[in-house]
Amino acid sequence: MSYSSTVQELIDQLGKLPGIGPKxxxxxxxxxxxxxxxxxxxxxxxxxxxxxxxxxxPRCFNFSEYGRECEICxxxxxxxxxxxxxxxxxxxxxxxxxxxxxxxxxxxxGAFSPIDGVGVDQLRFKELLGRLNVESVEEIIIxxxxxxxxxxxxxxxxxxxxxxDIRVTRIASGLPVGGDLEYADELTLGRAxxxxxxxxxx
Amino acid sequence: MSYSSTVQELIDQLGKLPGIGPKxxxxxxxxxxxxxxxxxxxxxxxxxxxxxxxxxxPRCFNFSEYGRECEICxxxxxxxxxxxxxxxxxxxxxxxxxxxxxxxxxxxxGAFSPIDGVGVDQLRFKELLGRLNVESVEEIIIxxxxxxxxxxxxxxxxxxxxxxDIRVTRIASGLPVGGDLEYADELTLGRAxxxxxxxxxx
Numbered sequence: 251m252s253y254s255s256t257v258q259e260l261i262d263q264l265g266k267l268p269g270i271g272p273k274x275x276x277x278x279x280x281x282x283x284x285x286x287x288x289x290x291x292x293x294x295x296x297x298x299x300x301x302x303x304x305x306x307x308p309r310c311f312n313f314s315e316y317g318r319e320c321e322i323c324x325x326x327x328x329x330x331x332x333x334x335x336x337x338x339x340x341x342x343x344x345x346x347x348x349x350x351x352x353x354x355x356x357x358x359x360g361a362f363s364p365i366d367g368v369g370v371d372q373l374r375f376k377e378l379l380g381r382l383n384v385e386s387v388e389e390i391i392i393x394x395x396x397x398x399x400x401x402x403x404x405x406x407x408x409x410x411x412x413x414x415d416i417r418v419t420r421i422a423s424g425l426p427v428g429g430d431l432e433y434a435d436e437l438t439l440g441r442a443x444x445x446x447x448x449x450x451x452x
Numbered sequence: 453m454s455y456s457s458t459v460q461e462l463i464d465q466l467g468k469l470p471g472i473g474p475k476x477x478x479x480x481x482x483x484x485x486x487x488x489x490x491x492x493x494x495x496x497x498x499x500x501x502x503x504x505x506x507x508x509x510p511r512c513f514n515f516s517e518y519g520r521e522c523e524i525c526x527x528x529x530x531x532x533x534x535x536x537x538x539x540x541x542x543x544x545x546x547x548x549x550x551x552x553x554x555x556x557x558x559x560x561x562g563a564f565s566p567i568d569g570v571g572v573d574q575l576r577f578k579e580l581l582g583r584l585n586v587e588s589v590e591e592i593i594i595x596x597x598x599x600x601x602x603x604x605x606x607x608x609x610x611x612x613x614x615x616x617d618i619r620v621t622r623i624a625s626g627l628p629v630g631g632d633l634e635y636a637d638e639l640t641l642g643r644a645x646x647x648x649x650x651x652x653x654x
Contacts, residue, residue, distance in 0.1 A: 254517045254523065256498075256502050260499060261638045263495040263498040264492070264495070266495075267480050268474055268483050270480075278542070281470045281543055282469075283503070289468070290503045292465055293469075293499060294500040296458075296464075296465040296466075298492070299458055299495055300459060300462040300484065301493060301496075303483070304485055313459060314456065339482060340479075343478075355646060378596070
């Protein structure tokens with residue numbers, strides 16, 4: 251291997267990104283080396299600024315900047331009576347794109363999967379219950395992924411919320427089972443929102 | 453769109469990279485936001501250091517650091533009588549991996565393609581002729597890509613070098629090793645026929 255250590259380090263770091271194999275990493279590295287300095291520096295700056303500025307919203311655990319509440323939680327036009335529970339921040343984006351939901355969110359930051367070391371304590375259950383004690387929420391819409399972990403998370407949320415007098419709904423599985431909410435198209439996701447139903451005892 | 457401007461800037465910058473679509477850019481951005489700070493910062497640093505340190509070798513126009521000659525040109529063990537002409541720095545890597553060539557390189561930094569605005573002046577022709585005046589080169593091995601632009605570049609190099617008393621060769625085109633004759637395209641198979649060689653006892 252005749253790459254200089256600087257080039258090799260760049261290829262190695264790019265290769266750690268999800269979906270970037272060794273060939274893509276090399277291709278991107280050479281692209282960056284050939285591109286105008288400003289462009290590459292702008293990318294480097296975007297990464298470091300995102301890391302220094304972006305943290306989690308103290309209310310809903312979506313991404314937010316400077317430790318403040320996120321833009322959705324701060325928006326007075328959002329309907330505080332509805333809280334949509336999702337696994338990840340990407341899912342907030344996906345739902346926002348449908349323009350079907352005007353309430354607020356709660357990001358669990360994962361899905362229940364003890365085999366992967368993700369139990370109740372790793373998720374934002376406690377914080378969700380804390381919110382329900384102080385916020386006057388009328389409906390919780392569970393929009394976890396329609397796969398094994400997502401369903402388990404949904405079942406747990408339902409169990410935890412049963413003692414409280416709150417309507418709990420689950421978005422309809424218009425989504426293909428086993429799919430990933432992040433990649434659903436707006437129409438399907440919008441339909442799933444429309445078709446949400448009461449969670450009932452099985 | 454509810455991304456904060458910092459997150460959006462990160463996604464935009466990532467989306468400019470080759471082979472990275474909007475979905476991948478978003479996925480990588482969220483991955484970086486969730487990953488440990490050191491890892492993301494290390495990537496940002498790798499990019500900016502590569503841009504500040506890496507430039508072109510003044511002899512062969514491969515990438516090199518701190519404006520010095522590249523490692524291959526500086527290596528006293530490389531055979532200076534052989535110069536392999538390639539289009540891009542990636543091609544140097546590909547040939548190095550074969551461990552079949554111990555000479556030096558000349559990177560044209562592109563291929564002749566007037567329709568894309570790449571003429572003789574955009575390539576490193578002048579610098580190649582300059583080298584041949586001062587270096588005692590015995591053979592130029594043309595290893596440009598076996599496509600339209602690469603062949604045009606090869607033909608031009610051959611034309612420019614004809615007045616000089618230097619052997620000019622072209623790497624063979626033919627069936628890839630492990631390939632299937634049945635699935636080879638006509639052009640490749642034609643080349644393989646043209647380039648046929650005596651079967652000799654080994």
